[in-house]
Amino acid sequence: MKVASIVGARPQFVKAAPVCRTLRERHEETLVHSGQHYDHEMSDVFFEQLGIPQPDFNLAVGSGGHGRQTGEMLGMLEELLMELAPDVVMVYGDTNTTLAGALAAAKLTIPVAHVEAGLRSFNRAMPEEINRIVTDHVSDLLLCPTQVAVDHLCSEGITEGVALVGDVMLDTARLFAERIDAAEVLAHYGLEAGGFYLATIHRASTSDSPELLGSVVSAYAALDRPVVWAIHPRTRKNLEATGLYQDVEAAGSIVPVPPLSYMDTVALLRSSAGLLTDSGGMQKEAYFFGVPCVTLREETEWTETVELGWNTLVGTDRERIIAGVSGMRRPEERPAVYGDGHAAEAIVRELESRFGGGEGMDE
Numbered sequence: 451m452k453v454a455s456i457v458g459a460r461p462q463f464v465k466a467a468p469v470c471r472t473l474r475e476r477h478e479e480t481l482v483h484s485g486q487h488y489d490h491e492m493s494d495v496f497f498e499q500l501g502i503p504q505p506d507f508n509l510a511v512g513s514g515g516h517g518r519q520t521g522e523m524l525g526m527l528e529e530l531l532m533e534l535a536p537d538v539v540m541v542y543g544d545t546n547t548t549l550a551g552a553l554a555a556a557k558l559t560i561p562v563a564h565v566e567a568g569l570r571s572f573n574r575a576m577p578e579e580i581n582r583i584v585t586d587h588v589s590d591l592l593l594c595p596t597q598v599a600v601d602h603l604c605s606e607g608i609t610e611g612v613a614l615v616g617d618v619m620l621d622t623a624r625l626f627a628e629r630i631d632a633a634e635v636l637a638h639y640g641l642e643a644g645g646f647y648l649a650t651i652h653r654a655s656t657s658d659s660p661e662l663l664g665s666v667v668s669a670y671a672a673l674d675r676p677v678v679w680a681i682h683p684r685t686r687k688n689l690e691a692t693g694l695y696q697d698v699e700a701a702g703s704i705v706p707v708p709p710l711s712y713m714d715t716v717a718l719l720r721s722s723a724g725l726l727t728d729s730g731g732m733q734k735e736a737y738f739f740g741v742p743c744v745t746l747r748e749e750t751e752w753t754e755t756v757e758l759g760w761n762t763l764v765g766t767d768r769e770r771i772i773a774g775v776s777g778m779r780r781p782e783e784r785p786a787v788y789g790d791g792h793a794a795e796a797i798v799r800e801l802e803s804r805f806g807g808g809e810g811m812d813e
């Protein structure tokens with residue numbers, strides 16, 4: 451098979467790493483980087499650490515409004531895909547890169563395989579929700595991480611080409627977590643295991659609102675342990691522009707750090723007393739490693755983590771964040787709702803059965 455894989459934003463590098471590795475054992479892959487994320491710490495470091503091959507093409511789209519960013523990628527991807535003429539195009543997750551890749555391929559009648567299909571927050575104010583819905587509805591192969599995702603697709607009338615393969619982020623965790631020397635990372639940041647919380651915030655809805663961002667800063671400053679805050683470039687710009695960064699520095703208990711590499715993220719997450727985040731992927735990673743999570747959103751795509759008691763939705767209200775953290779607990783049960791960490795193999799088998807001969811496992 452000739453496969454064109456399209457990535458461009460940080461979470462996609464984490465998801466693509468195990469799939470690229472398995473795919474290249476027996477097929478030809480062209481890797482396209484849209485350039486949506488371009489800073490070393492948002493992009494290159496993931497390729498280096500996770501052994502992802504260098505992209506064959508980098509479209510260098512950079513930052514911009516949603517329409518412009520997506521539109522520019524769409525035009526460039528269309529030209530490239532016409533030239534490459536792959537048997538299938540792989541897209542990951544829910545970013546503007548995912549949407550552009552799926553649309554470009556679908557309009558050229560090239561089959562689209564969507565990794566992490568079927569997720570829904572049911573909040574259409576999130577750009578990612580629009581990206582997911584459109585991508586799923588133009589995809590030919592919908593690779594779902596959970597049964598909940600399969601059910602969402604079914605309720606939207608999508609039952610053909612749906613496969614439950616498990617979560618690729620668990621593959622990445624399985625492949626790389628044991629290589630991590632947590633003690634070294636803790637020493638680097640001057641931290642003790644269990645003595646701090648790890649935090650991130652990057653959703654536009656929070657980080658573009660001075661009021662909500664202020665509430666988050668104020669909550670982090672009031673917690674009972676230091677908060678190691680890995681600050682996304684967008685959030686940093688907004689903290690600086692609003693003067694809130696001074697509050698972060700003045701808090702004393704907040705330790706602001708740049709966006710972390712995969713290895714450092716996992717090392718700190720595993721050693722933390724809990725995670726505070728609005729990231730989708732990190733809610734799951736906390737679950738993989740048995741770390742309690744407080745999610746600074748009103749809804750989540752990863753409902754299993756909430757139902758099983760490992761994750762609490764608190765929104766961005768200061769008091770709810772503080773109460774959520776003090777109520778953090780580690781339930782006894784942590785069932786394998788995200789599969790067995792071999793999703794990449796299942797994904798490649800699905801691709802082979804549909805586009806290259808072999809056996810599939812249709813739902």
Ligand code: UD1
Pocket residue numbers: 459460461486487488489492493513514544545546547577578652653654682683684687
């Ligand atoms: C994007 C995805 C989101 C994903 C997140 C992970 C969309 C709609 N959103 O959000 O689903 O969870 O990535 O990080 O695709 N910036 C830099 N350097 C970079 C990248 C971004 O400084 O390397 C800054 C720019 O100022 C840019 C802003 O971050 O304007 C937002 O970047 P963008 O790619 O639009 O979205 P994210 O917020 O990163």
